Amino acid sequence: xxxxxxxxxxxxxxxxxxxxxxxxxxxxxxxxxxxxxxxxxxxxxxxxxxxxxxxxxxxxxxxxxxxxxxxxxxxxxxxxxxxxxxxxxxxxxxxxxxxxxxxxxxxxxxxxxxxxxxxxxxxxxxxxxxxxxxxxxxxxxxxxxxxxxxxxxxxxxxxxxxxxxxxxxxxxxxxxxxxxxxxxxxxxxxxxxxxxxxxxxxxxxxxxxxxxxxxxxxxxxxxxxxxxxxxxxxxxxxxxxxxxxxxxxxxxxxxxxxxxxxxxxxxxxxxxxxxxxxxxxxxxx
Amino acid sequence: xxxxxxxxxxxxxxxxxxxxxxxxxxxxxxxxxxxxxxxxxxxxxxxxxxxxxxxxxxxxxxxxxxxxxxxxxxxxxxxxxxxxxxxxxxxxxxxxxxxxxxxxxxxxxxxxxxxxxxxxxxxxxxxxxxxxxxxxxxxxxxxxxxxxxxxxxxxxxxxxxxxxx
Numbered sequence: 001x002x003x004x005x006x007x008x009x010x011x012x013x014x015x016x017x018x019x020x021x022x023x024x025x026x027x028x029x030x031x032x033x034x035x036x037x038x039x040x041x042x043x044x045x046x047x048x049x050x051x052x053x054x055x056x057x058x059x060x061x062x063x064x065x066x067x068x069x070x071x072x073x074x075x076x077x078x079x080x081x082x083x084x085x086x087x088x089x090x091x092x093x094x095x096x097x098x099x100x101x102x103x104x105x106x107x108x109x110x111x112x113x114x115x116x117x118x119x120x121x122x123x124x125x126x127x128x129x130x131x132x133x134x135x136x137x138x139x140x141x142x143x144x145x146x147x148x149x150x151x152x153x154x155x156x157x158x159x160x161x162x163x164x165x166x167x168x169x170x171x172x173x174x175x176x177x178x179x180x181x182x183x184x185x186x187x188x189x190x191x192x193x194x195x196x197x198x199x200x201x202x203x204x205x206x207x208x209x210x211x212x213x214x215x216x217x218x219x220x221x222x223x224x225x226x227x228x229x230x231x232x233x234x235x236x237x238x239x240x241x242x243x244x245x246x247x248x249x250x251x252x253x254x255x256x257x258x259x260x261x262x263x264x265x266x267x268x269x270x271x272x273x274x275x276x277x278x279x280x281x282x283x284x285x
Numbered sequence: 286x287x288x289x290x291x292x293x294x295x296x297x298x299x300x301x302x303x304x305x306x307x308x309x310x311x312x313x314x315x316x317x318x319x320x321x322x323x324x325x326x327x328x329x330x331x332x333x334x335x336x337x338x339x340x341x342x343x344x345x346x347x348x349x350x351x352x353x354x355x356x357x358x359x360x361x362x363x364x365x366x367x368x369x370x371x372x373x374x375x376x377x378x379x380x381x382x383x384x385x386x387x388x389x390x391x392x393x394x395x396x397x398x399x400x401x402x403x404x405x406x407x408x409x410x411x412x413x414x415x416x417x418x419x420x421x422x423x424x425x426x427x428x429x430x431x432x433x434x435x436x437x438x439x440x441x442x443x444x445x446x447x448x449x450x
């Protein structure tokens with residue numbers, strides 16, 4: 001920032017106020033755990049910032065019998081507390097309670113995790129992909145709902161004129177799991193992340209994070225599993241299918257080379273299926 | 286931008302860049318140097334403080350976000366002229382402190398943890414401190430001291446409300 005220029009900081013109390021600041025070029029500040037490290041990455045902090053933490057509707061988790069709505073400013077810690085014990089959301093809870101470290105989880109938000117454009121290792125992205133979450137945006141033209149796969153693919157463009165406000169989840173999962181491979185217990189970004197879920201139709205959903213720049217569903221593996229016998233939830237068998245259908249292009253990074261991120265996927269899938277089988281939801285299938 | 290908040294129980298008013306990390310205000314303007322700025326990435330835990338009773342890394346907290354909040358630093362936990370926090374007393378008794386660089390952060394993380402988790406198991410204590418790195422590597426003594434602190438609190442019948450900061 002140029003010397004003598006005062007930074008603009010708006011603590012919005014409504015979505016409309018936040019959008020007005022965004023329209024004037026302010027960057028959205030959620031928990032700050034990504035943006036505050038911009039200077040460490042050689043990036044200047046934005047000259048204008050709009051904070052969302054004072055908008056009450058964005059800090060709520062609404063748990064209803066058939067759906068869940070998560071405010072974008074809900075922290076990882078709060079999300080874990082709100083959904084702990086909810087059948088079908090075991091993976092999302094594990095993602096919220098296993099990311100980073102406890103101090104970060106008390107600050108970092110759901111919206112921030114999904115909107116940090118250069119953050120490939122976001123834990124919530126694959127966990128929400130297998131939930132087939134819907135992302136609610138407030139755009140300059142009005143509200144908009146978008147499937148999370150499309151949101152993640154297009155978020156660079158979308159976020160130039162929109163703010164993520166809520167995440168909507170159907171309660172159609174009977175079990176889920178979230179497996180991550182960090183190099184240490186905490187403090188590292190995971191080398192690879194695999195989220196898995198089984199829906200009421202006994203279809204298995206699988207998503208992978210941190211291997212490619214943006215998390216995505218592993219549709220080739222899902223289709224291979226769907227083509228198999230009903231007893232497809234065998235960890236060894238699924239790991240073999242994962243090896244056969246590994247269509248990921250691993251990204252090189254300081255934690256790990258791309259080939260390694262790709263290579264660890266079958267064993268992570270095996271662990272994930274074993275975790276699924278240990279849940280109550282799958283045990284009685 | 287003017288930011289006002291409570292700092293160790295007293296009113297604090299600042300006029301400056303709202304994106305300044307809280308740790309820099311504490312150390313450079315308030316001379317509360319118990320809070321350490323080490324990694325500045327939220328990984329090491331040396332800068333942990335309580336904001337509205339939650340232990341958070343102050344290196345990643347812009348002061349614009351603490352407007353109206355209550356901030357407690359290691360200096361606010363006990364002045365040194367009064368009784369130590371039970372956790373500090375246990376660390377001292379167990380001779381758990383080595384170089385001391387990580388310790389203010391350890392105390393701030395774990396004092397909130399013992400307050401909220403009076404029945405915590407040893408694995409839960411370890412899970413609570415994964416974001417506090419000690420390069421002297423004296424973790425087991427620290428875990429022992431936290432377990433002792435909880436044990437003493439249970440015996441003293443302080444379970445109902447946990448251990449208060």
